Amino acid sequence: MKKIAFIGAGSMAESIISGIVQANVLENDDIIVTNKSNKERVERLEEKYLITSMQDKADVVRDADVVVLATKPYDLEAAVNSIKEHIKQDQLLVSVIAGISTDYIASLTGQDIPVIRAMPNTSASIGYSATAISAGAFAKEAHIVTAKELFDTIGTTIIVEEEDMHIVTGISGSGPAYIYYLVEAMEKAAIDSGLDQEIAKALITQTVRGAGEMLKQSGDSAEVLREKITSPAGTTQAGIEALKENDFDRIVRSCVESARDRSIELGKKNG
Ligand SMILES: NC(=O)C1=CN([C@@H]2O[C@H](COP(=O)(O)OP(=O)(O)OC[C@H]3O[C@@H](n4cnc5c(N)ncnc54)[C@H](OP(=O)(O)O)[C@@H]3O)[C@@H](O)[C@H]2O)C=CC1
Numbered sequence: 001m002k003k004i005a006f007i008g009a010g011s012m013a014e015s016i017i018s019g020i021v022q023a024n025v026l027e028n029d030d031i032i033v034t035n036k037s038n039k040e041r042v043e044r045l046e047e048k049y050l051i052t053s054m055q056d057k058a059d060v061v062r063d064a065d066v067v068v069l070a071t072k073p074y075d076l077e078a079a080v081n082s083i084k085e086h087i088k089q090d091q092l093l094v095s096v097i098a099g100i101s102t103d104y105i106a107s108l109t110g111q112d113i114p115v116i117r118a119m120p121n122t123s124a125s126i127g128y129s130a131t132a133i134s135a136g137a138f139a140k141e142a143h144i145v146t147a148k149e150l151f152d153t154i155g156t157t158i159i160v161e162e163e164d165m166h167i168v169t170g171i172s173g174s175g176p177a178y179i180y181y182l183v184e185a186m187e188k189a190a191i192d193s194g195l196d197q198e199i200a201k202a203l204i205t206q207t208v209r210g211a212g213e214m215l216k217q218s219g220d221s222a223e224v225l226r227e228k229i230t231s232p233a234g235t236t237q238a239g240i241e242a243l244k245e246n247d248f249d250r251i252v253r254s255c256v257e258s259a260r261d262r263s264i265e266l267g268k269k270n271g
């Protein structure tokens with residue numbers, strides 16, 4: 001891949017752009033970005049990442065090998081309408097849009113165009129995205145390889161069946177937000193117990209980071225790692241019992257399933 005165009009310049013597009021720029025895998029001016037109307041926003045991205053912003057959609061997609069669709073689901077149709085006269089079947093469309101099927105995106109273009117659906121997360125901005133991808137009907141092996149190469153530069157990439165993208169969205173697309181919400185709650189509890197905010201933040205941040213690395217490096221399951229911390233009648237046991245009494249499992253299940261169901265709903269509403 002030599003050139004990539006982003007249709008949509010919001011949080012997710014910026015996270016991917018930031019990751020690609022840091023990975024240094026493309027010339028910065030081969031990264032093109034456009035949005036609907038917020039000129040200030042694309043100019044800020046242009047300055048920050050030394051990339052190119054354009055408003056003329058024909059110019060945006062003209063020489064792009066990969067066109068990334070990064071609008072909200074309800075803006076997709078208008079976005080595709082604005083580029084469909086200018087895209088060709090030798091270009092690859094990559095959609096990061098929650099809920100929307102590859103078949104629907106191809107149908108909007110009116111062409112048998114290759115589409116890869118991807119679900120990255122905002123940790124892409126520092127090269128730590130957990131991305132899942134699935135291939136649409138017209139995507140060949142080479143397109144999957146191109147998409148995997150792209151997302152491998154900003155984290156890890158797993159290929160899944162398209163039907164699994166809804167639950168993937170519920171765990172890893174939205175997932176960082178759940179962790180941040182947990183951190184917010186831990187910080188509040190620490191401050192209410194009298195701890196300095198900066199100290200709480202530093203300790204919790206390193207705790208989350210360390211737990212993530214332990215999950216990745218130790219070879220132990222989450223359950224085993226938890227048990228290694230939980231001394232009989234100790235502090236952790238007391239904490240975990242409070243989580244159980246408050247139905248932590250049910251709360252987390254409901255969180256993940258609600259996100260999954262919303263993804264399904266977004267697909268139905270916008271496709
Ligand atoms: N944020 C996240 O953590 C993740 C998001 N996603 C998916 O990424 C997509 C984008 O999310 P996010 O970045 O958070 O959303 P934002 O609202 O931050 O960004 C949406 C962007 O789309 C642009 N846009 C709207 N309509 C058009 C159009 N017709 N043509 C070109 N650009 C257009 C907007 O431009 P303007 O400002 O000018 O209106 C804006 O730049 C969503 O579909 C979401 O499901 C996937 C994984 C994670």
Ligand SMILES: O=C(O)[C@@H]1CCC=N1
Nearest residue numbers: 097098169173174175
């Ligand atoms: O909240 C959303 O709809 C998007 C999709 C995954 C993360 N953010």
